[in-house]
Amino acid sequence: PLWVQLAKLPWPSSVADHLRYITNSGGHMPEPTLRALRSALPKTKPFLMYGLTEAFRSTYLPPDQVDKRPDSIGKAIPNPETLVVREDGSDCPPNEPGELVHRGVHVSLGYWNDVEKTAERFKPAPGQLSGLVMTEMAVWSGDTVKRDEEGYLYFISRRDEMSKTSGYRVSPTEVEEVIYATGLVSEAAAFGVAHPTLGQAIVVVVMAKADQQFSPEALVAKTKAELPAFMVPHKIILSSESLPRNPNGKIDRKALAQASQNLFDGGKS
Numbered sequence: 001p002l003w004v005q006l007a008k009l010p011w012p013s014s015v016a017d018h019l020r021y022i023t024n025s026g027g028h029m030p031e032p033t034l035r036a037l038r039s040a041l042p043k044t045k046p047f048l049m050y051g052l053t054e055a056f057r058s059t060y061l062p063p064d065q066v067d068k069r070p071d072s073i074g075k076a077i078p079n080p081e082t083l084v085v086r087e088d089g090s091d092c093p094p095n096e097p098g099e100l101v102h103r104g105v106h107v108s109l110g111y112w113n114d115v116e117k118t119a120e121r122f123k124p125a126p127g128q129l130s131g132l133v134m135t136e137m138a139v140w141s142g143d144t145v146k147r148d149e150e151g152y153l154y155f156i157s158r159r160d161e162m163s164k165t166s167g168y169r170v171s172p173t174e175v176e177e178v179i180y181a182t183g184l185v186s187e188a189a190a191f192g193v194a195h196p197t198l199g200q201a202i203v204v205v206v207m208a209k210a211d212q213q214f215s216p217e218a219l220v221a222k223t224k225a226e227l228p229a230f231m232v233p234h235k236i237i238l239s240s241e242s243l244p245r246n247p248n249g250k251i252d253r254k255a256l257a258q259a260s261q262n263l264f265d266g267g268k269s
Helices: 002-007 013-018 031-040 115-121 172-181 216-224 253-259
Strands: 021-024 045-052 056-061 081-085 098-103 122-124 137-147 153-158 163-165 168-170 185-195 199-208 235-238
Touching (some): 002 021, 031 045, 031 172, 081 137, 172 216
Parallel strands (some): 021 045
Antiparallel strands (some): 045 056, 081 098, 137 153, 185 199
């Protein structure tokens, strides 16, 4: 969200001439935002990163790979190791979604005075070496990712944010990427809402760009050209204000979903 706002601002030439690099880690940077920043800062190298509260930084994409794979979160930063595993801890082969596990020197000891949450996220690292006096602990991120044949990682979604509609699991991030790519909106949040026949319906709340003629119907039509039918938003809601943020500054999908929970109550909407 911070970079989305900064991309809208004019960057003084004094900054553009001297700023060496920029980095993000709070979430995947939408490609339109990245393009706008690179246009305003042609001499600045972007390092696209993925971070964990429990380990600070986890992966990075080198600037020379940004054009080749702009949707990747890269590979592990120096020293830690990142794994993509199934629920039983076994490795996922290339392109199979799994949970990202971060092991290494940057892993924290747990959550302060929260034993239950610590036990949920901090668990033994997969592939423990035999004979260790102490069990090596790793961060099980709760994030679903996949790894390509060259070892580059791609974020899919947080497990607790995935929607299930018509029997299919849908990542809100994938829907939002298509929405942002239309160039019609400045903010977007996709989420699932209980639906009497679909299980969940995909709903997207957006804030339109000030200089764009916008209609929800036109936006839905554009998504139909890019998304499979089950991922096309069932409803798009236009917000006149910036979308709500959680304490970390990220768009609060949970709050929006909670406010929309009766949207399809009884199948009448």
